[in-house]
Amino acid sequence: MTRKLVIVESPTKAGTIGGYLGSDYEVVSSVGHIRDIPEPRDMSAEVKKGPYGKYGVDIDSGFDPYYQVSPRAKKTVADIKRKLKEADELYLATDEDREGEAIAWHLLEVLKPKVPVKRLAFHEITREGIERALAAPREVDMEMVEAQETRRILDRLYGWDMSDVMRRKVGQGSSAGRVQSVALRLVVDRERERMAFQSAxxxxxxxxxxxxxxxxxxxxxxxxxxxxxxxxxxxxxxxxxxxxxxxxxxxxxxxxxxxxxxxxxxxxxxxxxxxxxxxxxxxPAAPFITSSLIQEASRKLGLGARQAMGVAQALYQQGYITYMRSDSPSLSAEATKAARSQAIELFGSDAVPTSPRVYASGDTNAQEAHEAIRPAGDRFRTPQSLRSQLGGDEFRMYEMIWKRTLASQMADAxxxxxxxxxxxxxxxxxxxxxxxxxxxxxxxxxxxxxxxxxxxxxxxxxxxxxxxxxxxxxxxxxxxxxxxxxxxxxxxxxTNPPPRFTQGAMIKELEDRKLGRPSTYASTVDVIIDRGYVRVDKRVLVPTWLAFNIIALLEQHFPTLVDYGFTAEMEAGLDRIAAGERSMKDWLQEFYFGGADAPQEGLRELLDNLGEIDARAVNTFNIGEGITAHNGKYGPYIERVVEDEKQTASIPEDLPPGDLTAAKAEELFSTQGGDERILGEHPVSGFTIVAKAGRFGPYVTEQLPEDAKGKPTTASLFKTMSLDTVTLEDAVRLMSLPRVVGEDPESGEPITAQNGRYGPYLKKGTDSRTIESEEQLLTITLEEALAIYAQPKRGRGRQAAAPLKEFGNDPVSGKPVVVKDGRFGPYVTDGEVNATIPKSEAVDALTEERAFELIADKRAKGPAKKRTTRKPAAKKTTTRKAAPKKKS
Known part of the structure; x- marks a missing residue:
């Protein structure tokens, strides 16, 4: 009996496909990419000393990349190699876009199979789709691989150098990216328009x-x-x-x-x-492509870009819709027939025009997939028939895709x-x-x-x-x-100012300007949100002052790199590589080193001729009337000089830059900048006590004479207190904290009531227990404190909460994956690895595939490295990159 090994990139997809294939086939998952260009810190000492040491790319030898199997994929690769030894044929069934083609090529490079290899490409996981793919296998498309490889190298060179500048001149954690930066500029430019707007x-x-x-x-x-x-x-x-x-x-x-x-x-x-x-x-509107699906999911379903793609990916991998990364609105003959037939069944023969409607992309480089996003199969399942199988966002999205597909073939209104x-x-x-x-x-x-x-x-x-x-x-x-x-x-x-972008509107703007590819739009928007450059407020994207700082630096010192036209032309150049019209080496040479025929300076020239960057200048934004805004170490603030005296006031986190007018700044100065409310004299020290609004909230403090030693006693107001109503008595009680409640009669240790970073708590030696409210800090008795300590400790006084969501077993550890609510927000865990869920992703929309991906990414990074005085381990030999690939 012939054994056929099929490799896909997703565990969910493996399960679905395995259900359609017979016992002659074994379907396994690579769990995404198995290897990548490592960061220098993950390279061996030997490789670091060589030409790959800085970027993971040898820029002097044709931009040759260095690849290594990622740590989280080593076990997966070993398992696949073991199963390959028992197989007679190998099928690479990764997604049919450039990323999927690259995964297939990397699998070939690492596995080095000695059995016949066939590339399967299908855009729907149905019995019909798989049978069509099996009947027409092909080889790996090396032009698609080269296009993906060029993008990966480009993003490494751009991101590595530009992010280094950002970290040094803007602050740790700051970064820049080829499409990320122009997307951020779009948001900042829109906010600038709002700031300059004058109503009529x-x-x-x-x-x-x-x-x-x-x-x-x-x-x-x-x-x-x-x-x-x-x-x-x-x-x-x-x-x-x-x-x-x-x-x-x-x-x-x-x-x-x-x-x-x-x-x-x-x-x-x-x-x-x-x-x-x-x-x-x-x-009617054309069937969905990736960008229009995200836009409509934002408007109709209230989903963010990442959430929408997560839900669509889950539907695709379960076999309900076709591939969700597509920039072609065309429908296959089978899909057109299915849509017209179903429309006639539901609405009568007059519901469709005489001839089928044909849709074509306005983008001549559309090539991410061959068909629009539609219900899978040659006969579409109605949403009602899937009520018991789909729920929540998955059902609503399937219903939307089904309706849009049928409507696209129906008669005009x-x-x-x-x-x-x-x-x-x-x-x-x-x-x-x-x-x-x-x-x-x-x-x-x-x-x-x-x-x-x-x-x-x-x-x-x-x-x-x-x-x-x-x-x-x-x-x-x-x-x-x-x-x-x-x-x-x-x-x-x-008149209204220009509206801020929603995530859907942002993706439409990126698409209209041809910035990036449809398959990357969701992740681009997600990055600028996750890194704190943009926050989502009532579904619109609001830039932070940090975003203004980053864009100001790029515009002043790297204007070409955030020029919309240049970025669109760069994308067109990458498409020419994918079409075989340009050489990867020549294109990267022109971008990085420039040249006589290059339309602009190369990135290397820009960095070498950078000169001195005045960090203060790029972080100063004029508000008007002598008031400037800055992004400081402890957050954004405004500043002005009055009679040779500098005045500052913090900018509230929830105040958008576009809403910070000169009048609003005056209000902030009046409530924060130096104005204070005198409460009276402290009954013991005799010092004057005042109430103030500070950067971290309202507080009370003593006013010490100029010759006094030491620091004044201060205390933050409770959340239930107001700066306008706090009394002298309140202030004295607050300043008495932490308060000794009494001594433990058994151990003799003092029990104190304290207010901490995570709220009020009791402390006895090293044993801390959470209490319910800040008011208890002033009222809790020794008897009540002892009663709390008599109870078993439950993690700062709380019982362990049930998981927010449960999934199957992790493909690497084999342990069940769940979503929990932690101190810093929700996270996924398999009991061994904890991975934070990005702020832009809702727990309800999190799919099993996405949960596995988050854990895999965190596992690949490994534990935080600690300083050590031990001698370094012996050098290990590392396999170099395979010989340059040949065109298939």
Whole structure:
């Protein structure tokens, strides 16, 4: 019997595929990449001394990378090698994108199989998809491998050098990246626009009009002022970001004019000026690609980019949808047929057009996959049929993908849009016109199943709402008909600043500017959130002052590297490598070293000619009126000089940079900068006690005379206390902490009540116990303290909580993986390795695959290294990179 070994990259995917293949096949998982370019600290001493020592890439020998099997993959590789010895054929069934192709090539390089090798590529894990792949195996696509390798080398060179500059000039933990930095610049630029924005005020009128004759007499509608004396009324889009009207073709209605018009039209005679009708037609949106799926998941499901991709990956690996990394909206013939057939079953034969719809990508380099993201199989499973198998976000996403796919093959939504114009002349002699439009759908077409959502409009009342059956009906009237007018109201509007990006809007912006690849968008957004450069507030991305600092440094000293056009052209160059049109070596040589034909200086030249960076200058942001903002060691703060005296005040963490105006800065100075509330004299020391607002919150402190020795006694206010209401008595009690509650009658050790980093607690020797509230610090008795110590210790006084989520066994340790809530937030663990869950990922959306990935990444990093005085271990020989690959 022939034994066939199939290697995939995911344990979940292995289980699903194994269920479709017979006993002749054994399916194993590589658990992602098995080897990579190591960081210098993970190299042997011998390799560090050689040409690979700095970057893991020999930049002087054609940018040759040095690879080594990652520590977490060694056991996996050993297991696969053992199983390969018993196999007669090897199938590499990793994902069909560039990353998957690279994983397949690395497996070949490490395993060195002596049996026939076949590359299987399928974009859906269904019986039909696997059978089609088995019937048409191929070889590893070396052009795709080279494209991925170029990106990996580029990102290492860029990230290593630029991050080093950031760490030295901005601070530890700061970094830069090829796409990460321009994505961060997008967020910062938008915030700058908001900071420079000046609001404009404009007015208009509304009125309720009622038909007075005919069959529709008594039917009313609300119209809005559209023209004054033949000139269009200005709206938000007619003003620039400085609040200035940008066109002479629009009339700016002021508050005084709006009031005068409302009064002057109170007794005017209104009549219909015009009634127009035109056909309405709307085509369905194309099937999902990676970027549009993330955008729609953000708007419809409220998922972040990483969450959306995690849910989609889980659906793909379980065989419910096709591959989730794709930049092609086209559907296969089988999928088109399935979508049309199902639409006819559900909505009738008129639900689909005569000919199938064909969608094509506007990106000539679209190549991450061959088909759009759609339900898997040649016959789609309805969401209702999967109710018992899918839950939560997985069900909602599958339903959204299913609806979008079917809708893409359905008929246009058609109807009629009518507009009624009503006119009158005011008492002041001004001719005015009000309009009202409404669309009635005669055939909903695809809208019977799915309506694409949109980002919130910037300009108030200017984003036409999607028409739908049952819209407000307009009366049947004709030009010249009289109408009654009532409820004349003058309405004020103000222009809105450019909206901050949501994660979905950010990904659309990256896609529109061709920055990065669809498969990397989610991780790019995730990086700038996880590293603290951007925070998510009510689903929008708000930059921190650290982000301003990083972008200021890059713009001043590395402007090319954060230029949107240059980054897009760099992406196009990488695509030319993937297409075999450019040499990897030549392209990297031009990027890194520059040259006569290079359009810009090489990265090496930029770093060599960097000069002195004034860290203070790139960290100074003008707020106005002599006030500047800075990002300091203990957080952001504002600063100014008044009468030769420097004043500072902390900027609250939740205050966006765009909302920090000069007026807001004055408010911060008044509450933090030097102003204090005198409470009285301490009854024992006699020193004056004051209450202040500090960088770490409100506190009370003594005012010592200039010749006094030592530091003043200070104490933070309890969370339940207010700076405005704290009393002298409160302050004295706070300053008495820590308080001796009494002595343990058995050991004689004192028991004290203290406030610590993690809250209030009792301490007896080295034994600490959590107490419930800060108020107990002042009131708890010795008897109550002894009762707490009489109970078994349960981790700072709490019982162990049940896991937040449970998964299967980890593929490396074989132990069950669970999600727990820890001191620093939720984390995944298999009992041996603990891995923090990034802030941008919700526990509910965490998939088993993602949990295994987090643990594998943490395991690969190994434990934190400690300083030691021991002699270094003997040098180990390390296998060098294999000979240069040949084109298959």
């Amino acid at each position: 005020e404009y007015w208009d009128l509304t009125a309720r009009f009622t038909a007075t004759a005919g069959a529709d007499a008594g039917v009313s509608f609300v119209g809005r002022l559209a023209k004054v004396d033949g000139k269009r009324v200005a709206s938000g889009k007619d003003f620039d970001d400085r609040g200035v009207l940008t066109t002479d073709k629009a009339h700016h209605v002021t508050a005084a004019e709006a009031g005068a018009l409302a009064s002057g039209l109170a007794n005017a005679d209104f009549s219909v000026v015009d009634v127009t009708s035109k056909p309405y037609k709307k085509r 058609v109807g009629t849009t009518s507009t009624i114009t009503v006119g009158a002349t005011s008492a002041g002699g001004h001719a005015v016109e009000f309009t009202k439009s409404g669309t009635i759908l005669t055939s909903p077409g695809f809208r019977a199943l799915y309506i694409e959502s949109t980002e919130k409009a910037r300009y108030e009342d200017e984003e036409g709402k999607q028409p739908a059956d049952g819209d407000e009906r307009l009366p049947q009237v004709a030009a010249g008909d009289a109408v009654d007018a009532a409820d004349l109201d003058a309405l004020i509007h103000t």
